Amino acid sequence: xxxxxxxxxxxxxxxxxxxxxxxxxxxxxxxxxxxxxxxxxxxxxxxxxxxxxxxxxxxxxxxxxxxxxxxxxxxxxxxxxxxxxxxxxxxxxxxxxxxxxxxxxxxxxxxxxxxxxxxxxxxxxxxxxxxxxxxxxxxxxxxxxxxxxxxxxxxxxxxxxxxxxxxxxxxxxxxxxxxxxxxxxxxxxxxxxxxxxxxxxxxxxxxxxxxxxxxxxxxxxxxxxxxxxxxxxxxxxxxxxxxxxxxxxxxxxxxxxxxxxxxxxxxxxxxxxxxxxxxxxxxxxxxxxxxxxxxxxxxxxxxxxxxx
Numbered sequence: 001x002x003x004x005x006x007x008x009x010x011x012x013x014x015x016x017x018x019x020x021x022x023x024x025x026x027x028x029x030x031x032x033x034x035x036x037x038x039x040x041x042x043x044x045x046x047x048x049x050x051x052x053x054x055x056x057x058x059x060x061x062x063x064x065x066x067x068x069x070x071x072x073x074x075x076x077x078x079x080x081x082x083x084x085x086x087x088x089x090x091x092x093x094x095x096x097x098x099x100x101x102x103x104x105x106x107x108x109x110x111x112x113x114x115x116x117x118x119x120x121x122x123x124x125x126x127x128x129x130x131x132x133x134x135x136x137x138x139x140x141x142x143x144x145x146x147x148x149x150x151x152x153x154x155x156x157x158x159x160x161x162x163x164x165x166x167x168x169x170x171x172x173x174x175x176x177x178x179x180x181x182x183x184x185x186x187x188x189x190x191x192x193x194x195x196x197x198x199x200x201x202x203x204x205x206x207x208x209x210x211x212x213x214x215x216x217x218x219x220x221x222x223x224x225x226x227x228x229x230x231x232x233x234x235x236x237x238x239x240x241x242x243x244x245x246x247x248x249x250x251x252x253x254x255x256x257x258x259x260x261x262x263x264x265x266x267x268x269x270x271x272x273x274x275x276x277x278x279x280x281x282x283x284x285x286x287x288x289x290x291x292x293x294x295x296x297x298x299x300x301x302x303x304x305x306x307x308x
Contacts, residue, residue: 002306003102004285005060009049012286012293018060023098023106030081030112031073032089036125037100037282038066039301040157044289046096057096063285064100064303065092067107068115068124078109086115090128090255101285101303113260116267123274126300130157131263131272133217133238133253138165140249141213141234145170150203150211150228153218154190155181157275157300158238162215163190164272174206176218181298184275200227216240275299282306 005018025031043063045051068088071081081087091100091107098105115124137158143149149166153159154175166173167189175185176195185192193202195218203211210230216222219239226246229235236249244250266272277299280288283306292301 001103002282003062004282005062005101006047007060009047009052011048012044012289014047015063015286015289017283018062020060020062020102022104025073025075025106027075027077028109029075029106030071030078030087030109031104031106032067032069032087032112033072034067034100034103034105034282035069035121035305036067036279037064037303038125038127038129039064039285039288039292039303040066040129041292041295042129043099044293047289051096055094055096059097061096062099062102062105064102064105065090066125066128067091067100067105068119068121069105072104074109080109081112087112088115088124088128088260089113089257090132090253090260092129092255101282103306110257111255113257113264116264118268119274120276122276122279122302122304123300125302126157126276127161127263127267127274128260129253130300131161131274132256132259133158133251134162134165134215135259135263136253137215137217137236137238137249137251138162138169140236140251141215143169143171143213146172147212148172148174148207150207150214150225151175151190152195152214152216152221152225153177154185154192155298156217158217159215160185160188160275160299161272162217163188165266168266168271174203174211178296199224203228216243222246276302278302279304 155177182192216237
């Protein structure tokens with residue numbers, strides 16, 4: 001099968017089209033024909049070797065944890081799905097090797113959920129990691145109706161989903177973003193503010209007494225978080241482990257089809273939407289990584305099938 005892979009750590013230049021054997025279909029697993037694969041910052045951070053001390057790596061590595069596609073085959077004792085089913089998944093393994101930037105990927109059935117009918121392949125591929133991360137973060141914060149939530153990096157893929165989930169939960173949302181993204185965040189239900197110097201002052205203009213909870217999807221903002229949180233307020237971060245030393249939660253999302261089903265229900269009820277900023281054919285994954293590394297927000301970056 002065709003895949004995008006790298007044989008050593010590095011930047012986008014190490015990623016190249018590679019011919020690899022098709023993955024086997026073990027009992028309790030699903031072979032998926034990849035229609036689209038989401039690009040996430042963790043993909044190129046792993047490629048750079050940043051998680052080498054946390055996860056075992058076997059080269060060559062096919063990156064990618066997000067996928068949407070068609071079931072091509074199932075292992076025996078896998079009654080949950082049949083060939084032809086439309087599915088999506090956050091397919092993180094405990095080791096780094098066989099990812100979703102390929103024509104085919106095999107995943108344990110416990111990670112695989114039925115694709116929301118109302119989403120395109122590209123939108124579905126952009127939802128799993130971002131959606132599950134946002135959902136787990138808000139679950140950890142135990143947000144209550146009427147509370148005020150501050151989101152750092154509201155314009156990223158995780159932030160946009162978190163805004164919608166928090167608004168659905170009845171919270172008031174203040175979200176940081178560059179000015180050019182303010183309009184879209186307002187449409188999603190947030191009160192946008194510019195990030196960077198002066199953030200504490202800008203947030204206090206909107207919430208003079210501070211905020212009840214903070215979701216950090218940016219990193220490097222702990223000092224502002226601690227100033228802005230009310231006494232007894234809660235905070236969580238996906239980017240700064242040191243929050244634990246200050247009473248916060250560090251979030252590392254787990255693959256779980258049942259949690260994806262929660263997101264699917266919100267999608268199909270019209271409560272949740274997925275913004276796709278750009279798509280690239282699979283063979284242009286290096287360019288997609290460069291776009292992700294530029295970090296200008298605007299929604300998810302997604303890879304589509306290999307073109308001839």
